């Protein structure tokens with residue numbers, strides 16, 4: 666068998682042992698006589714897989730206990746809307762850092778929901794650098810930035826101090842590629858298909874780390890749809906009974 670080297674910005678190479686194990690489990694997952702894709706999403710086997718995924722992610726990223734993990738559908742793109750829908754909390758302003766194509770898309774979407782301020786921009790340099798001086802409005806509900814702009818390759822290696830305002834990061838491009846100081850963020854989200862999942866179903870899901878306890882970021886539920894609002898997912902320690910295609914959970 667000849668394998669190629671694939672450094673795609675989307676799904677890239679996986680270890681051969683991982684692929685071989687997935688292949689082995691395709692017909693019979695752990696003696697159940699079923700493939701994971703054939704299981705009930707409410708059955709104990711799948712609920713167990715979901716719980717393991719949450720535990721593993723929490724351990725890998727050293728996520729503090731006062732943070733919630735949400736596995737959601739819709740990819741990182743849907744978070745461009747869900748972030749303002751959930752984090753404005755009655756305020757009319759949010760600040761964004763503009764460093765390339767993905768943050769530009771996030772800004773465009775947020776403008777449907779609030780007054781968007783540009784806290785910093787590298788547009789003057791054709792998005793070739795990551796500005797470190799941010800001008801954040803004290804009454805902004807949150808500050809959003811893309812910690813690694815996939816297309817231009819502009820990456821932040823340090824977390825900018827935003828003086829207590831909830832910091833939101835689109836970490837799609839380097840999620841789990843290195844440790845993150847989660848406690849510095851109000852919210853981190855990432856499309857799972859790049860670094861942690863597979864394309865296809867995973868391209869419509871995003872792993873999101875959400876602080877449920879920090880002042881200003883406290884919420885009991887997370888709206889999981891775009892306009893019109895279709896459903897709200899409460900934060901439970903079990904998979905959410907969602908009628909949307911795919912699977913949502915939190916833990």
Ligand SMILES: Cc1ncc(COP(=O)(O)O)c(C=O)c1O
Pocket residue numbers: 739740741742743767811813814815816835836837838855856857868869
């Ligand atoms: C930094 C960044 N944000 C957002 C997205 C959009 O992700 P998705 O395809 O999951 O909507 C991408 C993806 O390609 C990305 O690289």
